[in-house]
Amino acid sequence: MESFVKFMQTGKELVIKTTSQGLDKASEQRWEAAVDSGGRGEYAAALTMLTRLGEDVRSAHGGTPHGPDAAVLSLCRSTTASLLRQGGRHDLAHGLDGLAYGTVAGDDGAGVDHGRIDPVRAARADALIGLAADNLGLLRFRASARLLDRARAQLSGQDGQTPERWASAEPVDWLTHGRCRLRWEWVGAELGLYSGDAAAGLAHAEAADLLVRHLADTSDVPARYRLKTSLIHAAALAGVGETEESAARARGVVVDAGEHGLMPLEWAALSLLAGTGAASASEEKRHRGLRATLIGKGMALTRAE
Numbered sequence: 001m002e003s004f005v006k007f008m009q010t011g012k013e014l015v016i017k018t019t020s021q022g023l024d025k026a027s028e029q030r031w032e033a034a035v036d037s038g039g040r041g042e043y044a045a046a047l048t049m050l051t052r053l054g055e056d057v058r059s060a061h062g063g064t065p066h067g068p069d070a071a072v073l074s075l076c077r078s079t080t081a082s083l084l085r086q087g088g089r090h091d092l093a094h095g096l097d098g099l100a101y102g103t104v105a106g107d108d109g110a111g112v113d114h115g116r117i118d119p120v121r122a123a124r125a126d127a128l129i130g131l132a133a134d135n136l137g138l139l140r141f142r143a144s145a146r147l148l149d150r151a152r153a154q155l156s157g158q159d160g161q162t163p164e165r166w167a168s169a170e171p172v173d174w175l176t177h178g179r180c181r182l183r184w185e186w187v188g189a190e191l192g193l194y195s196g197d198a199a200a201g202l203a204h205a206e207a208a209d210l211l212v213r214h215l216a217d218t219s220d221v222p223a224r225y226r227l228k229t230s231l232i233h234a235a236a237l238a239g240v241g242e243t244e245e246s247a248a249r250a251r252g253v254v255v256d257a258g259e260h261g262l263m264p265l266e267w268a269a270l271s272l273l274a275g276t277g278a279a280s281a282s283e284e285k286r287h288r289g290l291r292a293t294l295i296g297k298g299m300a301l302t303r304a305e
Helices: 023-040 043-061 068-086 088-104 119-137 141-155 174-194 197-215 223-239 243-260 263-275 281-296
Strands: 002-010 012-020
Touching: 012 197, 012 281, 023 043, 023 068, 023 263, 043 068, 068 119, 088 119, 088 223, 119 141, 119 174, 141 174, 174 197, 174 223, 197 223, 223 263, 263 281
Parallel strands: none
Antiparallel strands: 002 012
16 A cells, blocks of 8 residues: 655644555554554553454454554554553563564565565564563563564664664654654663663663654654653653652653543653652542543553552
8 A cells, every 4th residue: 555645734833644554544544543542541442442453354364364464463462462561461461462473473574565664574573562561560571671672673674773773764654663663662761670770771761752853853753652752751760860850751741641631641640750759649639530530441450550
């Protein structure tokens, strides 16, 4: 499928939206709608949408689809895993991410542009990054690091670009490369923080900040990705003892997430404030209220959360 670029003029600001080559347009839009629902905290709706899309792909292309269809099915599974992981269910997410990887592990992506746009390779990277996050949550730090190394190889492309060059490289497709590269930096930051290497965590968080600004020059990076990048940076700052700057950045995420209706990110930012002892009484009350609301919308929160 030919890619297209849609220009939307809003005042003096030109917003560029891209749709990926290789993926079926209708399937991609359905997947993105599910991701949007999850970002707003509509977990039950998002999980239902992902399940139905996966069923439709299997119905149309069989139990073992290939190429872009396999990529869509894999993304349905890894996105479902991501929604479970947000509630602390890394154990359940682990199996789904493994299934997502298996869906595209042996697929050569026949008929797909293997240059800057390759949905099959991106789906493999997405699943590997998810597995790295799952293992991180299960305190398997070495396994997480190995999986990130494997994901990096998928994202480096034929020119062998290293993560250090991602923020200055030529423009890439948002869905199949930019989004995955950003997620790679997020999990790298979290791995550094959880494994006791706060400096490495901060380096990844700063790299994610640079990358999201670079990507925003050529793509309409969704607000939830920009805000999560800022939240990861706030957590990394707390990890190196910059508590005041961390709290200020986290409060910025609370405000912006609230304005965009991104309840999970607002709740996560308030969780950071509460966890570092910086939350006010009103912020703690809002945190408890959001937790109850998200559970009511289907978020699979564990008691520890």
